Amino acid sequence: MKTKQLILAGVITSMMSVPAMASDWFIGGAAGYQKNTYKLDSSVDGTKEKEKDMAYQLRVGTYINDNSRVYGTYGYNSEDIGKQQNFLLSYDYLVPLGASNKMNWFVGATAGMTHTSIKDADLSSGNNFVWGGQTGFMYNINDNWSTEIGYQYLKQDYEKDVGNGANTGTFSLNDTQQVYLAIDYKF
Template identity: 60%
Template sequence: MKTKTLALAAVMTVALSAPTMAADWFIGGGVGAQQNTYKGSVTQNVDPGFNAENFKETENNVLYELRAGAYLNDNNRVYGTYSYNSDDATRQQSLLVSYDYLVGLDANNKFNWFIGATAGMNHVSPDAAEYSSKNRFVWGGQTGLMYNINDNVSTEIGYRYLKQDFEASGSYGEPTPMGTGFTEQASLNDSQQLYLSVDYRF
């Protein structure tokens, strides 16, 4: 909890300073791939702990995102992102606040490397009717390369890691002496995103 609080506080502090410090605003969108890692177990209700089976699965699907933010100067930017991802287990909608530090890789700063932190809220909607939708805090970081096509348009490829804490459980069947009933517990451990975006700066 302490780590989550510090991550959120750091990102929000920089984000709230944007209106007074910003030199250039930007809007943009992107598409990519998101990998979600699920962990869990299935246990027979007739004898908890007996025939328990643990599992770990990864789902890979398309990611869509829209974002808007501001460049505070040549080396710092803050932005908010809405993203959507759906796989065989869940649908996710995220509202994230991010900060990046940019390092110019050439004399004209057309190529930049960026690294930063992200915190926000993720709405998880499981496909299984037994599980309910939940809002959960997420946090992590991102890095990547940005290229300024001209003074107004830039494109970038980035990687983002998000730590998640979504957990759900459900019971199925009837707990009979033959052990037909069972309980499933599952959690969304983390998500990894690889994306390509285009931004318009004004």
């Protein structure tokens, strides 16, 4: 757990030093399709289940320069098994595709916290560390508006003991994958 705390502290420190260097701030939103992979390891059997549903994001960030951006994201997802709220810090490196810089490919890293609430009465909700990455394509519509389509993978850290007696096990949320469409306004 100490490694995870060090990674998160490094990301937070980097985010706090960015405003002095920043040139363009942006605010935006995204909607997408999210798949969560749950696993039950028990004394009876081990099963995996994948839940799929819509996810929504609000984000704010800044462009450090033409090739780098950092941003914070609040995300929400609700499905049959449970619901999640994500608080993420991300960094993306932008690679221009063409001389006009209208289209960019981006690749980046993300770390943060997720609040997971499982609807089963025997499982409590919890705050957990998450980390992962994202990639996609961003298109600059004009000087103020941009849109992007992306894919994000998050490794989850949610795990709870379940059952009692001879029928015990562990319920966990292993990972989250998301494809999304976003629109941002630069100011």
